[in-house]
Amino acid sequence: MMEPITSPLPFADYPNPFGPLVGQPLDDTQVDIVDINSEAFEACRRLVDDVAAGFSAALTVFGDTGTGKTHLTGRVRRWLEPQPGRLFVFVRMETSAAGIWRHLRRSLALALLRADSAGVRNIDRLFAHRKPELEQISHRDLSIVLENLLEGRHVRDSAAWLRGEGLPEEVLTSLRLTAPGPDDEPEVTARHVVTAICDLIRPGVVVWCMDQIEAVMSSPTDRDGPHAFGQTGSFLVDQTRNSAVICCEQITFMLMMEQILDEAVRSRLLGRRAAIRQLTWEQAQRLIAARLDTVLDRTGHSGCWPLTESKIKAVFKDNAAPARQVIARCKDLFETWRTGQATPEEPLDTVLQRMLEERFTSKEPAETDAILRNAIPLLTRSAGLPSASPGNRSPLDFTIDNGRLGVAICNEPNARTFAAHLKKVAGAWKPAASRRLLLLRDARLPISRTAKASLQRIAEIQQQGGRLVTVSQEAVDALAALRRLLSDAESGDLAHRGEPIAPNAVEQWIAGHLPDALDPLLSEFGASRPPSAGLDAALAALLAEKKIIRLEDAARSLEVTPGEIEQCAERDPRQFGILRGSMAALFQPVTVPDAR
Numbered sequence: 001m002m003e004p005i006t007s008p009l010p011f012a013d014y015p016n017p018f019g020p021l022v023g024q025p026l027d028d029t030q031v032d033i034v035d036i037n038s039e040a041f042e043a044c045r046r047l048v049d050d051v052a053a054g055f056s057a058a059l060t061v062f063g064d065t066g067t068g069k070t071h072l073t074g075r076v077r078r079w080l081e082p083q084p085g086r087l088f089v090f091v092r093m094e095t096s097a098a099g100i101w102r103h104l105r106r107s108l109a110l111a112l113l114r115a116d117s118a119g120v121r122n123i124d125r126l127f128a129h130r131k132p133e134l135e136q137i138s139h140r141d142l143s144i145v146l147e148n149l150l151e152g153r154h155v156r157d158s159a160a161w162l163r164g165e166g167l168p169e170e171v172l173t174s175l176r177l178t179a180p181g182p183d184d185e186p187e188v189t190a191r192h193v194v195t196a197i198c199d200l201i202r203p204g205v206v207v208w209c210m211d212q213i214e215a216v217m218s219s220p221t222d223r224d225g226p227h228a229f230g231q232t233g234s235f236l237v238d239q240t241r242n243s244a245v246i247c248c249e250q251i252t253f254m255l256m257m258e259q260i261l262d263e264a265v266r267s268r269l270l271g272r273r274a275a276i277r278q279l280t281w282e283q284a285q286r287l288i289a290a291r292l293d294t295v296l297d298r299t300g301h302s303g304c305w306p307l308t309e310s311k312i313k314a315v316f317k318d319n320a321a322p323a324r325q326v327i328a329r330c331k332d333l334f335e336t337w338r339t340g341q342a343t344p345e346e347p348l349d350t351v352l353q354r355m356l357e358e359r360f361t362s363k364e365p366a367e368t369d370a371i372l373r374n375a376i377p378l379l380t381r382s383a384g385l386p387s388a389s390p391g392n393r394s395p396l397d398f399t400i401d402n403g404r405l406g407v408a409i410c411n412e413p414n415a416r417t418f419a420a421h422l423k424k425v426a427g428a429w430k431p432a433a434s435r436r437l438l439l440l441r442d443a444r445l446p447i448s449r450t451a452k453a454s455l456q457r458i459a460e461i462q463q464q465g466g467r468l469v470t471v472s473q474e475a476v477d478a479l480a481a482l483r484r485l486l487s488d489a490e491s492g493d494l495a496h497r498g499e500p501i502a503p504n505a506v507e508q509w510i511a512g513h514l515p516d517a518l519d520p521l522l523s524e525f526g527a528s529r530p531p532s533a534g535l536d537a538a539l540a541a542l543l544a545e546k547k548i549i550r551l552e553d554a555a556r557s558l559e560v561t562p563g564e565i566e567q568c569a570e571r572d573p574r575q576f577g578i579l580r581g582s583m584a585a586l587f588q589p590v591t592v593p594d595a596r
Helices: 038-052 069-080 097-113 122-134 140-151 155-162 169-174 186-201 224-239 251-260 263-270 281-293 309-313 323-339 348-358 365-382 415-428 452-463 473-490 503-511 516-524 531-546 551-558 562-571
Strands: 057-063 086-092 205-211 243-250 273-275 398-400 405-409 436-442 466-471 548-550 577-579 585-587
Touching: 038 057, 038 069, 038 205, 038 243, 038 273, 057 069, 057 224, 057 251, 057 263, 069 086, 069 205, 069 243, 086 097, 097 122, 097 155, 097 186, 097 224, 097 365, 122 140, 122 186, 140 155, 140 186, 186 205, 186 224, 205 224, 224 243, 224 251, 224 263, 243 251, 251 263, 281 309, 281 323, 309 323, 348 473, 348 503, 348 531, 365 398, 365 405, 365 436, 365 473, 365 503, 365 516, 415 436, 415 452, 436 452, 452 466, 466 516, 473 503, 473 516, 503 531, 531 548, 531 551, 531 562, 531 585, 548 551, 551 562, 551 585, 562 577
Parallel strands: 057 243, 057 273, 086 205, 205 243, 405 436, 436 466
Antiparallel strands: 398 405, 548 585, 577 585
């Protein structure tokens, strides 16, 4: 535990300049030392300049966790935005393999609709002087939507269409937009819109900053997600002429991509590479001083004052340390100086619960499709049920429990599109006594009485043993928060006191802490929250506090039997150690590093 540093002055109101630990690319207030990772930044600049010559290309930026990959994308944005004709698109790859193009379309639309500090939207900056050209583009619906947005007409519905959100038939008619046909594939439609917008921006450059690519994996062993991402990135390079694709990855993920991508895709995405380095002590000193100067008058002081340099240097090995680890240490030291008290060490269980709560945000019904596709595999794993995705060509989104249960996500607000989807689902499902079908729909999307075709098809599916299940907003928000928590861990962006939290530790914790709002959905899947998972997490938290405890005392503390405690510990010997005998006790196993 850190020794308290008593401040001579009441500094309790000073904000801590060392949080949050993970950079936010769209934040203009972050301190940036431009010569840190300047080589990687120059590689990004060269990529954009090369693409401006007329040919798309990609760059992979790789490094260890916490070294500043996400921070670098913010520097790229700030460099790009004053330049005419260039668009920065930040894409956190928190999506499923089946929805990548829809995710890119939404990210591209959000970038176009984002305004700068002067209130000027990117769409105005790029297209306001080119309105006559919009009437000439081949994609009629896109032309109408862009004209509406530029003229300030039907802004809400036009923006929703641009993001790829479904619109009711009466809205499509009022906007003179084409209703989706029964055979239209949403992913194909999204890809067409993305390529059309990229072509319209030419000769300007669209800079795609792909972050947290690891999150595209639906499970630790999934290879479909990374393969689908590789195909998408390769398509952008091949089929557009002005895409600069920057892929931010951990070293381990990059090595996996080298193994699973075919040679052509690997050449396009991994041919150019730039490494993100750990901080040297000299770089860390300048970064720390710059952050401190944003909140303190340090006239007459030098170095890292008021922080103790020896405590910061302790995180360095061979004059190198991840930026996040340095910032986390400084954050704790600043709190100690500011309050006069050492920062208390919280159990990981408490930390993860707070992190989950921080990720709860209200989601719109238009986001439910993507959230369910991305989060259901995590939910089923937490419940101990195997799940699989039948693939893009199947109208079923998942099969659960070895095919016992089929799941189709049906959130179309357009009655005609909804009915067409239900027809495809009914045709693909093979009713049987041992099989069930669930149609999942956001509870905020009621089915109109006038949607007779949809209601009839639902009734037919229900007669054969299927079921329409409405998913509450609370459940949708909970799933989104859980998946974001795991995505941050998978990409190395989830840390406690500067150290990354392993994805398997997060998954284990999630299994024992599923929010109550998910109980109805778990029940529909034929599962319930795993009783052992909750005990695992509670026992882990108890040992994190006690380090060693008698078996009987642990059982009494957790209000279970000693036998349940013993069984729990035996299931995971990596996390729990047992001392046998008349005074049986539990302890935290310690991994001793190889001394060779």
